[in-house]
Amino acid sequence: MTERIGYIGLGLMGKPIARNLMKAGFPLVVHNRSRGAVNELVAEGAAEAHSPREVAEASDIVFTNLPDSPDVEKVVLGEDGVLAGSRAGMIFVDNSTIKPATARQIAAALEKKGVMALDAPVSGGDIGAIAGTLAIMVGGPRAAFDRVQPVFAAMGKTIVHVGESGAGQVAKACNQIMVAAQMTAMAELLILARKTGVDPRRVIDAIQGGAAQCWTLDNKPVRLFDGNRAPGFKAYMMHKDLGIVMDTARTYGIPIPSTAINMQMYEAMLQRGLREQDNSAVVAVIEALAGVDLLDDE
Numbered sequence: 001m002t003e004r005i006g007y008i009g010l011g012l013m014g015k016p017i018a019r020n021l022m023k024a025g026f027p028l029v030v031h032n033r034s035r036g037a038v039n040e041l042v043a044e045g046a047a048e049a050h051s052p053r054e055v056a057e058a059s060d061i062v063f064t065n066l067p068d069s070p071d072v073e074k075v076v077l078g079e080d081g082v083l084a085g086s087r088a089g090m091i092f093v094d095n096s097t098i099k100p101a102t103a104r105q106i107a108a109a110l111e112k113k114g115v116m117a118l119d120a121p122v123s124g125g126d127i128g129a130i131a132g133t134l135a136i137m138v139g140g141p142r143a144a145f146d147r148v149q150p151v152f153a154a155m156g157k158t159i160v161h162v163g164e165s166g167a168g169q170v171a172k173a174c175n176q177i178m179v180a181a182q183m184t185a186m187a188e189l190l191i192l193a194r195k196t197g198v199d200p201r202r203v204i205d206a207i208q209g210g211a212a213q214c215w216t217l218d219n220k221p222v223r224l225f226d227g228n229r230a231p232g233f234k235a236y237m238m239h240k241d242l243g244i245v246m247d248t249a250r251t252y253g254i255p256i257p258s259t260a261i262n263m264q265m266y267e268a269m270l271q272r273g274l275r276e277q278d279n280s281a282v283v284a285v286i287e288a289l290a291g292v293d294l295l296d297d298e
Helices: 015-025 037-045 052-057 070-076 100-111 123-131 142-153 166-194 200-207 217-218 221-224 235-252 255-269 279-288
Strands: 005-010 028-031 063-064 093-094 116-119 135-139 156-164
Touching: 005 015, 015 028, 015 037, 015 123, 028 037, 028 052, 028 093, 037 063, 052 166, 063 070, 063 135, 063 142, 070 100, 070 156, 070 279, 093 100, 093 142, 100 116, 100 156, 123 135, 135 142, 142 156, 156 166, 166 200, 166 221, 166 235, 166 255, 166 279, 200 221, 217 221, 221 279, 235 255, 235 279, 255 279
Parallel strands: 005 028, 005 063, 063 093, 093 116, 135 156
Antiparallel strands: 116 135
8 A cells, every 4th residue: 555645844945856756656645834845835736734743633644844853843743743643554754864862762752552653854956856866864663664665766766764763863873974074175176276267167066077076076066167056955954964973972982173164164054144155156255255256368
């Protein structure tokens, strides 16, 4: 029998993920605070729910994709939340990036009603969400992971069961350490090339086939060279995720000095009013410090 899927949170990532689930043939019920995305998906064949509780009552597997830990807590544990509409045998899956401790707390609350929970944050930006090529890192019971695997296959290409509850969020924190490092390093090398009078495009062509090759260099420079700093992943969300990384590191007594500096780079973006721009637009901070624009001399 085809699993009935509920999806809550239809933002930059959630809407294309939900669309891919429908394309894969899963019956889908959706809920979101703003109406535009709901209306789009309903027009394409989804059913509408008016609360997280209604989503849970109509679904076998409920997904959430929300901005931060308090949002997930409210949607799952609050009045008219997922927990209120849940029943034994249902599975809850969170695609949000939240604190590992929050993921474990929510899983424990749902377990009391016989609901298995998976923390399953994703990576790949809007590009991966649209293409269905996301990396999905999953924590929680193996039995739940195995049951949800066909649904994950409609969302992503790299799907790994990392460990028990919270392990998916730890993996995402590790992921964001690397993403932030790549974005800030790319910003520095692009402005170094520009200010020394060397064409940054040629520099990218020269280095991306060698040891510097990475997802960031493969995907982001072309957008920046086109003057496109619209979000695939918003700067304020990158800052929020790095806050989770720093909080986790403090909890376990782990020194992560380079990540602390990278977080300050994103803090500078927010202070410059660039919170809604792409995380690759951290280049604006280096531009300001160096006194040169990436697209100067073009």
